[in-house]
Amino acid sequence: xxxxxxxxxxxxxxxxxxxxxxxxxxxxxxxxxxxxxxxxxxxxxxxxxxxxxxxxxxxxxxxxxxxxxxxxxxxxxxxxxxxxxxxxxxxxxxxxxxxxxxxxxxxxxxxxxxxxxxxxxxxxxxxxxxxxxxxxxxxxxxxxxxxxxxxxxxxxxxxxxxxxxxxxxxxxxxxxxxxxxxxxxxxxxxxxxxxxxxxxxxxxxxxxxxxxxxxxxxxxxxxxxxxxxxxxxxxxxxxxxxxxxxxxxxxxxxxxxxxxxxxxxxxxxxxxxxxxxxxxxxxxxxxxxxxxxxxxxxxxxxxxxxxxxxxxxxxxxxxxxxxxxxxxxxxxxxxxxxxxxxxxxxxxxxxxxxxxxxxxxxxxxxxxxxxxxxxxxxxxxxxxxxxxxxxxxxxxxxxxxxxxxxxxxxxxxxxxxxxxxxxxxxxxxxxxxxxxxxx
Amino acid sequence: xxxxxxxxxxxxxxxxxxxxxxxxxxxxxxxxxxxxxxxxxxxxxxxxxxxxxxxxxxxxxxxxxxxxxxxxxxxxxxxxxxxxxxxxxxxxxxxxxxxxxxxxxxxxxxxxxxxxxxxxxxxxxxxxxxxxxxxxxxxxxxxxxxxxxxxxxxxxxxxxxxxxxxxxxxxxxxxxxxxxxxxxxxxxxxxxxxxxxxxxxxxxxxxxxxxxxxxxxxxxxxxxxxxxxxxxxxxxxxxxxxxxxxxxxxxxxxxxxxxxxxxxxxxxxxxxxxxxxxxxxxxxxxxxxxxxxxxxxxxxxxxxxxxxxxxxxxxxxxxxxxxxxxxxxxxxxxxxxxxxxxxxxxxxxxxxxxxxxxxxxxxxxxxxxxxxxxxxxxxxxxxxxxxxxxxxxxxxxxxxxxxxxxxxxxxxxxxxxxxxxxxxxxxxxxxxxxxxxxx
Numbered sequence: 001x002x003x004x005x006x007x008x009x010x011x012x013x014x015x016x017x018x019x020x021x022x023x024x025x026x027x028x029x030x031x032x033x034x035x036x037x038x039x040x041x042x043x044x045x046x047x048x049x050x051x052x053x054x055x056x057x058x059x060x061x062x063x064x065x066x067x068x069x070x071x072x073x074x075x076x077x078x079x080x081x082x083x084x085x086x087x088x089x090x091x092x093x094x095x096x097x098x099x100x101x102x103x104x105x106x107x108x109x110x111x112x113x114x115x116x117x118x119x120x121x122x123x124x125x126x127x128x129x130x131x132x133x134x135x136x137x138x139x140x141x142x143x144x145x146x147x148x149x150x151x152x153x154x155x156x157x158x159x160x161x162x163x164x165x166x167x168x169x170x171x172x173x174x175x176x177x178x179x180x181x182x183x184x185x186x187x188x189x190x191x192x193x194x195x196x197x198x199x200x201x202x203x204x205x206x207x208x209x210x211x212x213x214x215x216x217x218x219x220x221x222x223x224x225x226x227x228x229x230x231x232x233x234x235x236x237x238x239x240x241x242x243x244x245x246x247x248x249x250x251x252x253x254x255x256x257x258x259x260x261x262x263x264x265x266x267x268x269x270x271x272x273x274x275x276x277x278x279x280x281x282x283x284x285x286x287x288x289x290x291x292x293x294x295x296x297x298x299x300x301x302x303x304x305x306x307x308x309x310x311x312x313x314x315x316x317x318x319x320x321x322x323x324x325x326x327x328x329x330x331x332x333x334x335x336x337x338x339x340x341x342x343x344x345x346x347x348x349x350x351x352x353x354x355x356x357x358x359x360x361x362x363x364x365x366x367x368x369x370x371x372x373x374x375x376x377x378x379x380x381x382x383x384x385x386x387x388x389x390x391x392x393x394x395x396x397x398x399x400x401x402x403x404x405x406x407x408x409x410x411x412x413x414x415x416x417x418x419x420x421x422x423x424x425x426x427x428x429x430x431x432x433x434x435x436x437x438x439x
Numbered sequence: 440x441x442x443x444x445x446x447x448x449x450x451x452x453x454x455x456x457x458x459x460x461x462x463x464x465x466x467x468x469x470x471x472x473x474x475x476x477x478x479x480x481x482x483x484x485x486x487x488x489x490x491x492x493x494x495x496x497x498x499x500x501x502x503x504x505x506x507x508x509x510x511x512x513x514x515x516x517x518x519x520x521x522x523x524x525x526x527x528x529x530x531x532x533x534x535x536x537x538x539x540x541x542x543x544x545x546x547x548x549x550x551x552x553x554x555x556x557x558x559x560x561x562x563x564x565x566x567x568x569x570x571x572x573x574x575x576x577x578x579x580x581x582x583x584x585x586x587x588x589x590x591x592x593x594x595x596x597x598x599x600x601x602x603x604x605x606x607x608x609x610x611x612x613x614x615x616x617x618x619x620x621x622x623x624x625x626x627x628x629x630x631x632x633x634x635x636x637x638x639x640x641x642x643x644x645x646x647x648x649x650x651x652x653x654x655x656x657x658x659x660x661x662x663x664x665x666x667x668x669x670x671x672x673x674x675x676x677x678x679x680x681x682x683x684x685x686x687x688x689x690x691x692x693x694x695x696x697x698x699x700x701x702x703x704x705x706x707x708x709x710x711x712x713x714x715x716x717x718x719x720x721x722x723x724x725x726x727x728x729x730x731x732x733x734x735x736x737x738x739x740x741x742x743x744x745x746x747x748x749x750x751x752x753x754x755x756x757x758x759x760x761x762x763x764x765x766x767x768x769x770x771x772x773x774x775x776x777x778x779x780x781x782x783x784x785x786x787x788x789x790x791x792x793x794x795x796x797x798x799x800x801x802x803x804x805x806x807x808x809x810x811x812x813x814x815x816x817x818x819x820x821x822x823x824x825x826x827x828x829x830x831x832x833x834x835x836x837x838x839x840x841x842x843x844x845x846x847x848x849x850x851x852x853x854x855x856x857x858x859x860x861x862x863x864x865x866x867x868x869x870x871x872x873x874x875x876x877x878x
Contacts, residue, residue, distance in 0.1 A: 260699020
């Protein structure tokens with residue numbers, strides 16, 4: 001666990017006024033990374049760091065060589081169309097670059113004159129995937145989501161016996177991960193027959209759903225055959241973003257046995273553009289919260305650091321708008337809210353478990369948490385849970401109701417870190433609108 | 440379905456004597472691709488084509504510009520460390536390059552003088568992965584394997600109701616795919632408790648297994664949201680190789696519900712270096728063989744071409760050696776043999792099903808068939824099947840027996856196409872030796 005350092009000092013403010021505005025949520029304590037360009041331009045995508053309502057163009061900053069040592073080495077990797085090279089460098093470099101950027105953006109910094117001309121307004125930007133994602137893994141670490149989903153398919157034993165012993169995960173499809181704003185075409189496929197022994201139906205999914213998750217980008221990773229221990233795991237977490245694991249429940253119900261979800265999820269996965277570094281999240285650690293009546297983690301998944309502060313306090317929200325609500329200029333409606341602190345396993349435990357068999361992680365790998373539902377009914381982060389397996393319609397404030405997503409619906413995921421006496425950190429958002437199936 | 444053409448003329452012979460030797464299995468009708476260099480050299484890995492006991496260095500050949508038109512365009516992509524760029528070009532380019540190479544390597548070709556100096560003996564070569572694999576998918580298309588595995592876990596209903604309606608698949612781990620010869624470290628992990636309610640065990644896998652599969656490399660692929668129809672599917676199959684889906688059965692049994700295999704398979708997957716092009720396989724098509732009593736494929740998975748020749752006749756073998764057998768200089772022992780013709784679904788059906796939901800395939804994606812076991816007991820291509828779920832030891836000819844793999848065991852997978860009146864095509868082999876677990 002990284003100690004707090006001068007970059008976490010809540011008293012710091014920036015020479016950029018909008019960075020000091022809590023409504024905007026990108027203070028000098030934050031400094032998340034994305035890959036961006038001016039929207040609808042022919043510019044190359046390049047790395048940037050958020051500050052207030054602006055983006056610092058790191059490719060331009062690198063040309064001006066404002067830093068030295070590890071920070072300069074780290075900044076020099078920020079010139080291409082992805083952050084993979086920065087992710088590969090590791091925690092010492094990431095931390096040095098964060099410190100240099102923190103010092104350069106504080107009120108009074110002599111580097112204000114260098115950086116100010118390199119700012120691009122977020123309002124004028126578009127984003128690409130922040131890394132070339134070689135492998136995408138999705139876990140399933142909310143016990144509330146696992147129990148709610150299990151109740152629908154296995155009322156007698158909703159939680160499987162392995163859940164409390166290991167973080168359950170599966171390999172996802174990397175090619176179809178898209179950045180926020182990309183429209184999602186309703187998938188077509190086979191769906192479970194209405195009754196056993198009948199042929200499956202075939203056509204556009206009738207049970208298209210969202211899932212609010214968080215995800216981490218990995219670096220530097222490990223050689224094949226060599227595991228990452230729990231003591232080392234944090235240093236392989238570059239940062240965190242939002243993830244919408246779009247899911248076609250009817251396709252999933254038919255194909256899932258015996259090898260797990262496949263086409264039900266591989267048509268699209270949306271992530272938010274800003275990667276919030278692990279170091280920025282350090283002030284929001286909470287103690288690992290495992291009930292004493294539950295099995296304690298096996299030794300390879302546990303250490304003092306996890307115990308003291310394994311879980312992050314990150315508030316999560318899912319909102320919806322529909323064609324009708326947008327036409328009537330209603331604000332998007334809150335569907336549910338939750339918090340990453342409900343995770344049964346820590347992010348570091350996911351890293352260690354993933355590599356315990358010798359599986360090699362690589363810089364730019366994306367690892368999802370699974371749907372981060374909380375204990376209460378309004379903390380259910382998918383329609384499948386909100387509608388209790390399509391038995392209860394969810395009422396929207398403008399009079400419509402939903403059991404699953406309809407064409408034209410748009411889901412927006414948001415996250416933020418807040419606590420008294422510390423500037424608010426926004427994660428930005430991950431949006432996606434449903435387009436009709438292709439015939 | 441590609442028609443046969445002059446490259447398939449069985450009467451063709453080469454100016455290279457070893458290409459005309461059926462024992463070697465790399466005739467002028469074959470021309471598979473790999474990425475190679477001289478073993479233990481500092482040379483760069485580059486593409487090559489097998490001819491007899493030699494490899495044609497395509498990077499060197501490209502410098503000499505022996506071809507024109509599409510063949511030249513295709514050859515010009517063969518200069519880097521992977522075949523992704525060639526895979527991206529598509530079937531017209533692949534076919535033009537094959538024809539040009541066929542003409543250049545036939546007896547009497549004026550290009551003999553250009554090519555002969557560029558030959559590297561296969562005996563002196565080492566190989567790397569032939570492509571950067573962005574996504575690896577594994578299917579499960581032998582009904583005999585599915586039934587045998589199902590009998591062990593579900594004696595009453597071994598075959599799940601979805602098996603005959605769709606090709607079941609899952610996302611695999613791309614980062615841990617390795618080339619033949621790479622040693623495999625025995626994985627460590629949690630294994631299913633001896634009895635329900637007990638804690639899981641933790642340590643090196645006690646049920647380490649192999650699985651003999653075939654796999655295809657994909658190109659050019661499809662845009663996200665746009666499916667590849669069954670009529671188009673063949674043109675997205677660049678070629679085929681062998682694949683060993685190493686599996687830890689005890690880890691798998693504990694982690695597999697509800698999301699499928701994960702760490703049980705992600706520690707290593709071995710492929711053979713030679714990619715046999717789809718066009719080279721055309722003489723070995725067999726009619727699609729679906730019993731009339733079984734459901735016929737849904738329309739999106741069927742056309743006349745699949746019906747007439749959807750399945751390939753490719754003979755498969757799995758062999759084993761142990762530390763003891765090698766010390767005593769015994770030949771590797773045949774464990775089982777089978778044939779790709781036992782596939783319940785065709786390779787083209789896998790491509791079409793994979794994309795029916797809009798999932799985008801990319802050049803260099805790897806798609807496995809699943810364990811290609813046949814109907815008879817000696818056609819079981821994993822220890823789990825050969826030992827009937829570890830209830831019967833498999834006797835090896837030198838007196839040892841096995842239920843699963845022990846440290847030092849080496850598995851060799853082989854494949855070949857043979858038929859009367861046509862030169863034999865060898866697939867080379869995929870080998871892997873088990874190293875002890877890392878403590």
